Each structure stands twice: as structure tokens, then as C-alpha cells.
Amino acid sequence: MPKAARVAEPLHEQILRAAAPTVRNRRARDAGRDAEERDGGYVGPRLSRRILREARRQQEELEAEHGPGAPAPTAPSGRGSEEDDEDEEWPSLQRAAEWDGTGGGGDVQVDPEDEKALEMFMNRAAPLRRTLADVIMEKITEKQTEVQTALSELSGRPMPQLDPRVIEVYRGVREVLSKYRSGKLPKAFKIIPALSNWEQILYITEPETWTAAAMYQATRIFSSNLKERMAQRFYNLVLLPRVRDDIAEYKRLNFHLYMALKKALFKPGAWFKGILIPLCESGTCTLREAIIIGSILTKCSIPVLHSSAAMLKIAEMPYNGANSIFLRLLIDKKYALPFRVVDALVFHFLAFRTDQRTLPVLWHQSFLALAQRYKEDLSSEQKEALLELLKFHSHPQISAEIRRELVNSKTRDVEGQEPAVME
Template sequence: MSLPCNPIKGPDSQDADSDEEWPALGEAGVDDADAVCDAEVVVDPSDEKAIELFMNKNAPVRRTLADIIMEKITEKQTEVGTVMSEVSGHPMPQLDPRIIEVYKGVSKVLSKYRSGKLPKAFKIIPALSNWEQVLYLTEPESWTAAAMYQATRIFSSNLKERMAQRFYNLVLLPRVRDDIAEYKRLNFHLYSALKKALFKPGAWFKGILIPLCESGTCTLREAIIIGSILTKCSIPVLHSSAAMLKLAEMEYNGANSIFLRLLLDKKYALPFRVLDALVAHFLSFRSEKRVLPVLWHQSLLTLAQRYKADLGSEQKEALLELLKIQTHPQISAEIRRELQNSESRDVEVVLPVIVEMD
């Protein structure tokens, strides 16, 4: 079935194109994304080897995008179908064959899409209650990179945060990881999609960055490419603080250090609870026997540089003791200098009293 393509609505509409704060595809990240997208990202072999020591050796084999989506849809269908059967005595109705035919046609369009108009049938998917089931019919694993960008624009603008998080996690993240694994860099359209997805920062952290770190299989190349998004985009402090808290508390896998350093470099006014968690994160390595990557020492240095005045005197003393156990020839000395030559948040500064002479 051949589907007619409808023009995307103008700025006054409520769909993705009404999002004026985000640049169009031709403008999104042209200057800053080139370095990441146009050439293969070269990583330091020693850093890569050091990070591999902390990767999950028993991680399950990565499934294809279709496997992930179908599994989630099947779970939902089984759950809802059981409830429907118990209430009405009838199984949950299946999709109308005409709808299936329409979205199979949409699939063909998206598998060849380069630019221009998108089918209206695709643009209404976020408004459907069974949007995941319908989305599966369009075969996201076969979409072109340009189609993935346009889909991310639509879904990030029209889905609630929790649903956007599922789209990012089930559709966008696997595609991004597959592209980096195959080409050693990230397609420009997919990079732009990651930037566009930050329209909902909470969903971005919960659907992309946190699952990536929790997988225990994030490579140095993936961390560098996805981490560059953090440096190029403005992110609200509350979302970044929550992400840093989560990164500090989860099991260490190497990539954490990159994301923590990039977020620390944004110079937020962080709550003390987050800073305390970060200090506890680094102190947890006192008994670590494996050689820590340079990235770990760099992230600790960034913490000392940016937040030395916000640390307590006991925290500084503990970190100085840590430096005697986990050392780096150049970086440790710099960290020690930052910690020793700064005020602490729990030390009162006594101002001199000026006595007026009669």
C-alpha cells in the first residue's frame, strides 16, 4: 500500500516542528558535531584497556532492536490481555488488518527516507494508547539515520517524559550503540537525534545515559561520543544533579568517570548531598586492587578544582589519604595542591576587627 505524504505542520501546530528552541536538521550541531561525526573517533589504547578491566565480563549478548521492542510489546500484550480476559471473558482484540497494512507502508517509507515530508500516519503515533505496538510495525531497526532523527523530534516533543524515556531506551540508544560499534563513529543524523532528545533531559538521563552505564559494557568510544553531548547542551541543574548522584552510587565501570568529569566541568552549584555522594564514590576505591584508569584520576581532579571550597575538612583529609593509595605520577600532586590550598565549607573565616581610634 502506498501512503501519501503530508506536509509537516508549521510553527503554530503542536507537533515536533513547533519546537522553536531546537535548530532544524540542517543547522543542528553543524559546527560542533563535525569533529565527532565526520571522522573515526580515535581512543587511547591504554585508556581503553584500563576501562575494559572494569567492564561486566558476564554481560548478556546484546539483542537486536527488534528483539528488545518485541519483548516489551509481548509483555504488555500478555499482561493487558490477561486482565481483559478476566474482566470481559474475551481476549484483547488484535490490531485491525488495515492499520497493519498502513504502518507496513510507513515502514517502507522510513527505510528509504532521506529528507522531506513524513507520512501523517507516523506523526500521530505518539497520540495512540498502544503506540509501542504500532511503532513496532514500522520496523525501527530498518529506519534510515535521517528517519531516526525525525522520529526523535516527534517523540521528544509529543510524548510524556516516561514514554519518551522508553522510546530513547528501546529505540534510540540501541541504534546509536550499533552505529558506533560498526563505524567507530556516530552518524551525523543520529548525533543530532541525541541532542534533540535532550528536549526532555530527565528522559534522556533515565533512558540513555544511566542505562548505558548500568549495562557495564559502555566502551570508551561510546562514552566520548555520547559525553560530548553533555558539553554542547545546556542541562538544568536538578536533572544533572540527579544523574551525578546515580552515577556516583552505581557500580563503577570506567565510563562513569568520563560522564562525571563532564558534568562537574559544567560548574553547577551542586547540593551538598551530591558532593557528599561524589566524595564517597571516590573514597570507595581505597581498597581497589585493580589499576584505575587515568580517567578516574582526571574526574577526581575536576572535583577538587571545581568544588574544593564546598568540601568539608574531614572529606579533604580522607581524599588526601586516598591519594597515598591511588596515585598518578602527575595528577595526584595537582589534586593534593588543590585540596591543601583552599578553604573548607565547615571552617569559619574570621574577619579582622577594625578598631576606630578616637
């Protein structure tokens, strides 16, 4: 007799079933085993490992907050083994995020004079930042005949009309993410990248209310499961606004958000198009933001094609001070750049021949980086033009070094040429 055909379960039923709580006998069994170990007058190997792991994690947190030599923590109370497995990565994340005192809980050292000079080149009429809520509301406005809106009972936010059960599930997910510290995420959240209306579903969870730890976990999921174009939208509409708001409010970046930026580089094209380029185009990137986000470029390996495209784009856009920081950091990665990118960088600096403003030290530093790394990839005409540029914009210490680098080097258009001797 043939078997009956299996009926596919509706998506919303899958979501509801996946989100439903289940009884975990394993946890009860583990708790009973621990109780037996304690009652027997000894601490078994399983409980010992958990206690040591928890004590080590607390000690690292104390050292991160108070510095080395902080008092050792007392023995923690037991927790479920599943949460311990999820928490093993957090101490290593915290260590990785503590970079030179400029991120992951460390204060960024910003020179007030440099910050003031950078503000002179900011765009005073920059457009408002777009968030995920803005995009969703635009879609709702465009399709009012198809999609009706309803007011959220909790926050008063207009919400797309979906299946009430689906909305209820993701309101529950919102509550979890607004208090999340560690452990597993709801399964209903993990399937969002596979949904065609993932932006609407994500909107229900209110990303602006997520904890920093939840933002890191969300970035892991979305960077791995979304296509590049969709990942770019998530970076630009959710991650970047959160990072900028955190830096503006606390004058530093939470280490979970810093690690989220690093994890987002899993898709470098989306990272540049969704984070770095929009940040430069906004014209409002502060020195503090540039230092923190720029450190990602220094610490991570990035394919040359993506970096080349980013340098080309930054070199051709209207100038603001943060552009010099990102260009210098990318130049210092010492890529073998195509001549087209090198030429774009040269033209970027030559465009300042008619600029009467006093340029910040950051501009001179990026100019020096170009001369140091790519002096032999320049043509003789380009070198002459750059040397002429030094007469218009000079720095007491840096310009002399730039001149020395340009004069004492070969050029790409003359074979067998010996470098000139600087007079």
C-alpha cells in the same frame, strides 16, 4: 431547522484517509512556472533561489566529506518546493554535528591504552539489551488470551492482532522510513504519540530498519509529543540501541543520530533515565561510546536538578570506567551543587581505598575535576580522607595537582579559615 450532529470518524479511517495520496496542484503549477521561465530564455528569481540553495547544500556535503576546497557541484535539477523547505535545516545540522572530529562523520580518537584499561572495569556478565521488540513480545506473552499473534508476511516477525487496514498503513510507513532521506513524513506516523498503543504501532514500523535521517525526525516528534515517562521508553528501547549499534559497526556516529541525541535532551529527565543511566548501569559502555555521548553533556545546557540527580545516581552505582568520563564532564559544567551531591561524589572516590586494582587515568582526571571545582565545598574531614586516598592511588602528574588543590583551599565547615600553605 437544527443542524445534524456530526458523527466522529473512526481512528483507523482517519489514519487511512490521512495516508492516502492526494493530487498536489501546487507542485504542477510550480513546475509549469519553472518551465515558462526556462522557455523564456531566462531564469526567474524563484528558480534561481532553488538552484542556489541546492548548490549550497551539495557544496557543504562535499566539504564535509572531502574537506574544505572540494570542487563546486554542478547545477542540480529542480525539485519540489516543499522538499526544499524541509531540506533547509540539513546543512546546518551537518555543521552542528561536526564537533572536534569526534562525531557527525568524524572519527573518534581513542587511546588504545585507555581503551584497554577501561575494559578491565567492564561488566563481563552484563544482561542482554532490551529493545522495543522484546517489550512487545513480553506483553503478547502475558496476554495471549486477549491478544492473538500473526506472522508478518515480509519479515516473519510476530505481530499484535490489530485492524488489518491499520497494519497495512503502518507497513507502508515502514517502507517509507526504511528509505527516508529528507522531506515530509507520513501523517500516519506523526499521530503515533497520540495513540494509547503507540508501542505496538511503532513495533509494526520496525525501528531497526529506519534510516538515520528517519530516526532523527522520529526523535523530534516523540520528544515533543510524548510525556516524560513514555519518551524515556522510546529513548531506551529505540534510540539508545540504534546509537550503540551504529558506533559499534562504524566506529563513529552518524551525524543524524548524533543530532537525535541532542534533540532528545528536550526532555532532560527522560534523556538521563533512558540513555545515560542505563548506559552506565549496563557495565558495557566502551570508551568510544562514552566520548561520543558525553560530548552531548558538554555542548548542551542542562538544568542543574537533572544533572545533580544523574551525578548522584552515577556516584552510587558500581564503578566502570565510563562513569569517570560522565562524572568529569558533569563536574566541569560548574554547577552550584547541593552538599548532598558533593558528599556523594566524595564517598564515590573514598570507596576505592580498599580497591587493589590499578585505576585508569580517567578516574584520576575525574578526581582532579572534583578537587578543582568543589574544593571549598568540602569539609575538613573529607579533605583529610581524600589526601589519605592519594597514598593508595596516585598518578605521577595528576595526584600532585589534586593535593595542591585540596591543601590550598578553604573548607566549608570552618569560617574565616585561611588556606594552608603546601609544604
